[in-house]
Amino acid sequence: MxxxxxxxxxxxxxxxxxxxxxxxxxxxxxxxxxxxxxxxxxxxxxxxxxxxxxxxxxxxxxxxYNQFRFVPLGKYHIMVCMGTACHLAGGKLILEALERELDIKVGETTEDGNFSLERVACIGCCMLAPVVVVKDKIYPRMTPFKMEEALIPYKQEAQGEPKEGKSKSKS
Ligand code: FES
The missing domain is CATH 1.10.10 (Arc Repressor Mutant, subunit A)
Structure with missing residues (x-):
């Protein structure tokens, strides 16, 4: 930091x-x-x-301008694509699920500094919509449930526990 x-x-x-x-x-x-x-x-x-x-x-x-942030990024920065393909494929539902799960809004960082949330325009892999990026790792074809699952290893790591298994992303 x-x-x-x-x-x-x-x-x-x-x-x-x-x-x-x-x-x-x-x-x-x-x-x-x-x-x-x-x-x-x-x-x-x-x-x-x-x-x-x-x-x-x-x-x-x-x-x-909503491009600017006023709080530091979290240790795990989450970008939810809200380009047309991802939006149509349910990106908004994922964003809402993340807001609920992390108890923050877009542009905010969790109090413990672990997670921050951002909505972004098309990141160029529309075939995999809806797409979420967590700390440079792409999670394709997400659903609110898959998103909650994908967060588990990051939460464990943030708490100092070893990551269990792999997250559910496919390539
Ligand atoms: S619209 Fe999301 S990757 Fe293109």
Whole structure:
């Protein structure tokens, strides 16, 4: 996990590679999120100071776009594809099942920092719809029940127990 000092250093590096122009606001926000995985409050304050804009304006822009996150990603980041094929094949049901199972909403991270949830556009394997990605591993043709099963090894690992068997993904 990145320390506060490392985050400050990263933000300073990103700022130093851009001109102080308002048109750079979104590229700056995107770059910070790419490097840190989310937009800390401190980053938005620094960006506002750098561009000479009110923090509230930077916050307003960042919250307008749903590409930005304001909490760190979980140890296991879950992406539910909501592209057309996955949506039609029941992606929304899986997303709802995950929200219930983890007790978080899209864009949030569980209190223990283990799981975070995101909805994404087509990830390019529509033949396997509906698709979920957990920490870079693709789970094809998911159902709410299969999703609950797939989470078990991650929960065990998060609790320090050895993973039991393999998850149910097929390739
Ligand atoms: S729509 Fe989900 S992979 Fe293409």
């Amino acid at each position: 990145i320390t506060e000092k490392q985050a400050s250093q990263t933000i300073a590096e990103i700022l130093s590679s851009h001109k102080k122009e308002e048109k750079n606001l979104i590229p700056l926000l995107q770059e910070v999120q790419t490097k840190l995985g989310y937009l800390p409050r401190k980053a938005m304050q620094e960006i506002a100071g750098f561009l000479g804009m009110p923090v509230v304006e930077v916050w307003g822009v960042a919250t307008f």
